[in-house]
Each structure stands twice: as structure tokens, then as C-alpha cells.
Amino acid sequence: NAGVTQTPKFQVLKTGQSMTLQCxxxxxxxxxxxxxxxxxxxxxxxxxxxxxxxxDQGEVPNGYNVSRSTTEDFPLRLLSAAPSQTSVxxxxxxxxGGGAGETQYFGPGTRLLVL
Amino acid sequence: xxxGEEDPQALSIQEGExxxxxxxxxxxxxxxxxxxxxxxxxxxxxxxxxxxxxxxxSGRLRVTLDTSKKSSSLLITASRAAxxxxxxxxxxxxxxYGQNFVFGPGTRLSVLP
Numbered sequence: 001n002a003g004v005t006q007t008p009k010f011q012v013l014k015t016g017q018s019m020t021l022q023c024x025x026x027x028x029x030x031x032x033x034x035x036x037x038x039x040x041x042x043x044x045x046x047x048x049x050x051x052x053x054x055x056d057q058g059e060v061p062n063g064y065n066v067s068r069s070t071t072e073d074f075p076l077r078l079l080s081a082a083p084s085q086t087s088v089x090x091x092x093x094x095x096x097g098g099g100a101g102e103t104q105y106f107g108p109g110t111r112l113l114v115l
Numbered sequence: 116x117x118x119g120e121e122d123p124q125a126l127s128i129q130e131g132e133x134x135x136x137x138x139x140x141x142x143x144x145x146x147x148x149x150x151x152x153x154x155x156x157x158x159x160x161x162x163x164x165x166x167x168x169x170x171x172x173s174g175r176l177r178v179t180l181d182t183s184k185k186s187s188s189l190l191i192t193a194s195r196a197a198x199x200x201x202x203x204x205x206x207x208x209x210x211x212y213g214q215n216f217v218f219g220p221g222t223r224l225s226v227l228p
Contacts (some may be wrong), residue, residue, distance in 0.1 A: 004157075037217075042119075042203060042220040043158075066211070090157055103148060104205075106157035 001026050006091050006107035012113045013081040021076040023091030023108050029105070031094045032074040033058070034066065036087040037109075043090065049074055079113045088112070119147075119204045119219030127225040136190040137223040138204030139184075139204060147208050149189050152201045152221070161189075161202075194226045 015034045025032065033048035045058030049068040063085060065077040074093075078085060088111050092104040120137045122137045138147065144166045145216040150158040164180045166189065171178045191198055200222045208217075 041218055043224075053143040067165075092158075103160040103163060104158075106159070108153075108157045 003027065004091055004093055004105050004107035006089075006110050008110060010111045011113070012047070013112065015062060015081060015083060015099070015114060017081050019078050019081065021078075021089055021091075023074045023076065023103070024072050025074075025091075025093040026072065027093065027095070027105065029093035029095050030071065031096065031102075032068065033092050033100075033104075034064070034074070034076045035090045035092065036060065036085075037090060038087050046076065046089075078112075081100060081112075083114045086112060086114045117189045117215060119206045120206055121202070121219045121222040123222060124220070125223045125225070126175045127227065128194055130194060130196055130226055130228050134194050134198070134224055134226070134227060135203050136189045136224070138187045138189070138206075138219055140187075140204075140219075141185065145180070147178075149176075149178060149186050149187075150203045150205060150218075154202065156201070158203065171225055175222065191224075194224075196228050198224060198225050199222060199226045 004025045030051045034046040035043040037043050039061050044060050046064050047066040049055045052071050054067050055066050088109050091111050093108040094102040095102045118139050119140045128134050148163045149161045152158045162173045162178050164178050175192045180187045201223045203221045205216050205218045
């Protein structure tokens with residue numbers, strides 16, 4: 001199994017540009033989520049999905065869009081990039097979500113720099 | 116505000132010494148998990164302790180949980196240079212997935228050879 005994969009690994013954008021961060025998992029996990037990691041802030045949840053066709057907002061959703069058309073894929077779209085979105089983005093998945101003690105599996109991350 | 120807060124923010128020790136990191140949280144939890152992040156990589160799950168457990172071991176890792184003090188500690192014994200990483204606690208309050216799994220800001224551990 002490849003686990004959780006993310007592309008690209010690194011991206012530079014200009015303010016106002018849009019882009020899509022890709023995330024895929026091959027573990028048949030229902031639950032997927034996007035986090036951003038900033039220095040000294042830990043990980044903050046952007047959006048999450050509890051299954052295909054179902055998405056919801058996390059702690060910091062503004063400026064981001066998601067969709068979940070398949071169990072495997074959970075892309076994150078930046079609609080109009082801003083310097084405040086410079087961060088490292090992690091995708092994670094788990095089998096049955098929180099409350100049941102499920103661990104999360106993380107992708108390697110995408111480093112985004114917005115100029 | 117963050118549910119979990121690790122302490123200290125940074126820790127530097129010599130190889131062979133023990134490393135202890137603490138995590139405090141604010142509301143009741145179902146379980147607490149510790150993750151490791153090597154520089155430039157994703158997080159890797161280390162150990163999970165449920166709210167009705169007080170101590171758990173996994174290899175050189177020992178985790179304790181004190182629900183009355185809302186705190187947990189991660190002990191790494193006989194540390195190695197390869198243990199150099201950031202360590203995060205994550206609290207799981209149960210219920211809705213997206214609202215209840217929260218990471219702390221992490222402890223950055225440096226193990227010097």
C-alpha cells in the first residue's frame with residue numbers, strides 16, 4: 001500500500017492565483033482531512049470528510065474548498081491564494097474517525113509559498 | 116484555543132538520557148494520542164492511551180495519563196539520535212470527527228550524539 005500520498009511536494013504561487021493540492025489514500029478509509037501546519041501552532045484542521053459526497057468545515061476553512069467524489073481522493077482547492085496561506089499542508093485519513101480511538105495516517109505534506 | 120499544549124516547547128538531551136514531554140488539555144477526552152514528526156515529513160502515530168487507562172508502554176516509550184489533572188506525559192528512555200523530531204499530543208474528545216480531534220503545538224526534541 002502507498003498509504004496517503006500528496007502532490008505536489010512544493011509549490012510557489014503568486015497572490016491571487018488558484019491551485020489544487022491533491023491527496024489520495026489506498027487504505028479504503030472513510031475519514032479524510034486537511035490540516036495546515038504553521039510554526040508554533042501545531043496542526044489546524046481546514047476541512048474534513050466522513051465519506052464520499054460528504055464534507056464539512058474545520059477550524060480554519062476560509063479561502064479553501066474541498067470535494068470528495070470518491071473514497072480515495074480528497075483534493076484541497078485554494079481559490080485565490082494569499083500570503084497568509086503560506087504553510088505546510090497535510091492530508092490525513094483514518095478508518096472510522098474520532099471517538100473510536102482510530103489513529104490517523106498522514107501524507108508527507110505539501111509546502112506552499114505564496115508571494 | 117488549543118485543546119492540547121505540550122511542554123516544554125523544545126528539549127535538548129544527550130544520547131542515552133531519558134526525555135520527558137508533557138501535554139495538558141482542557142476538556143474531557145475519550146483518548147489521547149502521541150505522534151512524531153521528523154523534519155520535513157508527515158506525522159507518524161506512536162501510541163494511544165484511552166481515558167480509562169493510566170499508563171501504556173510501547174518499546175522505549177511510556178505514556179501516562181492523569182485525567183484528574185488533564186495531563187499526559189511521554190517518556191522516551193535511552194534516547195538515540197534518531198529520536199530527534201517534534202512530538203505532538205492529540206486529544207480525541209469523541210463525537211463528531213471534525214470537531215474533536217485536536218493537536219497541540221508540539222515539543223521539539225534534539226538528541227545530541
